[in-house]
Amino acid sequence: xxxxxxxxxxxxxxxxxxxxxxxxxxxxxxxxxxxxxxxxxxxxxxxxxxxxxxxxxxxxxxxxxxxxxxxxxxxxxxxxxxxxxxxxxxxxxxxxxxxxxxxxxxxxxxxxxxxxxxxxxxxxxxxxxxxxxxxxxxxxxxxxxxxxxxxxxxxxxxxxxxxxxxxxxxxxxxxxxxxxxxxxxxxxxxxxxxxxxxxxxxxxxxxxxxxxxxxxxxxxxxxxxxxxxxxxxxxxxxxxxxxxxxxxxxxxxxxxxxxxxxxxxxxxx
Numbered sequence: 001x002x003x004x005x006x007x008x009x010x011x012x013x014x015x016x017x018x019x020x021x022x023x024x025x026x027x028x029x030x031x032x033x034x035x036x037x038x039x040x041x042x043x044x045x046x047x048x049x050x051x052x053x054x055x056x057x058x059x060x061x062x063x064x065x066x067x068x069x070x071x072x073x074x075x076x077x078x079x080x081x082x083x084x085x086x087x088x089x090x091x092x093x094x095x096x097x098x099x100x101x102x103x104x105x106x107x108x109x110x111x112x113x114x115x116x117x118x119x120x121x122x123x124x125x126x127x128x129x130x131x132x133x134x135x136x137x138x139x140x141x142x143x144x145x146x147x148x149x150x151x152x153x154x155x156x157x158x159x160x161x162x163x164x165x166x167x168x169x170x171x172x173x174x175x176x177x178x179x180x181x182x183x184x185x186x187x188x189x190x191x192x193x194x195x196x197x198x199x200x201x202x203x204x205x206x207x208x209x210x211x212x213x214x215x216x217x218x219x220x221x222x223x224x225x226x227x228x229x230x231x232x233x234x235x236x237x238x239x240x241x242x243x244x245x246x247x248x249x250x251x252x253x254x255x256x257x258x259x260x261x262x263x264x265x266x267x268x269x
Contacts, residue, residue, distance in 0.1 A: 004103035005146065006082055006204030007155060007163055008171035010178060011216070012189070014075040014162040016059055021048060021077075023157035024057040027142065031132045051078060052128035056139040057154050060216060069211075076207065076216050077163055079154070080105070080126045080139035081193060084201030087224045088118035088127060096136075103168070103204055104141040112136050123200075123222035141204075168204055175208060182210075192218060200224065 024030070031054050041047045044061040051058045062074040082104045089097045089105055096111035097118060107118070107127070112135035119127045119136060130137040142152035150156075155165040164171060172194050182189040189210050193203030199222050213220050 002101045004168040004204060005166065006104070006141070006168050006171065006206070007079065007152075007165055008175045008194075008206060008208070009077060009079075010162050010164065010175075010208045011074065011076040012182065012187070012208065012210060013160045014059070014077055015160055016045065016061055016073075016075040017159060018059050019157040019159060020154035020163055021055070021057045021059055023153040024139070025055075027145075027153035028056065028140075030054045030056065031130070051080070051124075051126050051138070053130035053137045054132075056080070056137070062211075062215060064211075074211060074215065076209075077154070077158075078217070079205055080141075081124055081200075081206075082139075082141060082204035083222075084196070084204065085224055086200070087121035087123060087226075091117045091121040091225055093117060100143055100146075102141070102143075102146055104143065104146075106140045106143050107136055107138060109133050109135045109137065121225045123219055123224075168202075171206075175206070178208060182208075192216075 025032075041049050043049070044063050046059070046061045048055045048058050056079065058078045060074075060076045060078055062076075064070065064072040064074065084103070086097070086099070086105045088107075089099065093115060094111050094113050096108045096113070098106055098108060100106055109130075114129060114135050116129065116136065119129075127136050127138045129135065142150070142154075145152060151165050155163040164174070166174075175191055175194055179189045179191060187210060189208055191206060192209050192213055193199070193206035196202040207216070207218070209216060209218075
């Protein structure tokens with residue numbers, strides 16, 4: 001496998017220009033919704049609302065007009081996290097989801113059967129069905145561009161280098177230096193998903209945040225579907241045991257009734 005590649009997103013320099021959204025749509029030829037006409041969401045300048053099958057990049061606008069940060073705007077360009085331990089890949093029944101030589105996670109549309117198992121398995125709500133193809137789709141980290149040595153379209157288009165592309169090892173070093181720089185200036189800054197010992201084995205698209213993850217719509221403790229298997233298996237075993245006991249009781253009662261009838265019991269009088 002080649003060196004792991006991914007994104008480091010420094011939210012402190014995002015200006016909400018949506019150049020990444022446009023570049024992603026254009027390069028990947030993603031369809032517009034409702035013939036290109038989309039109703040305004042009423043949620044600040046955020047009209048794409050969320051990541052889905054036709055929006056592989058989404059710029060979050062977070063307006064903080066109450067509390068200690070009254071009058072502050074937070075912005076973050078969100079994307080698939082390309083998890084080192086990917087829940088979507090874990091549950092895919094057809095092998096449509098693969099890990100590439102760049103340690104990124106890609107859905108092969110020609111193999112996907114549209115079962116939606118990956119949609120439920122993703123703790124970040126990244127994946128959805130593309131209504132045109134009828135298959136699950138998400139960011140591929142521009143796999144076609146990586147194969148020929150090109151940078152992903154979104155990071156290439158970012159005018160402030162909020163979205164930085166490169167090797168994960170190099171990006172982590174750069175990210176830690178940026179956090180130290182901000183903390184020295186008195187800014188509360190933390191990395192989300194950069195720790196390889198952390199949740200999901202680390203994320204190949206990680207973030208610098210200046211508020212709690214939940215503020216940005218990110219789960220504090222993302223988990224794999226397999227994390228629930230222990231509880232589920234315990235419940236299944238217990239259920240099977242109860243059903244087994246009920247079956248034995250039913251079988252014993254049936255035999256006793258048959259013996260009663262064969263012996264001239266009250267049932268034959």
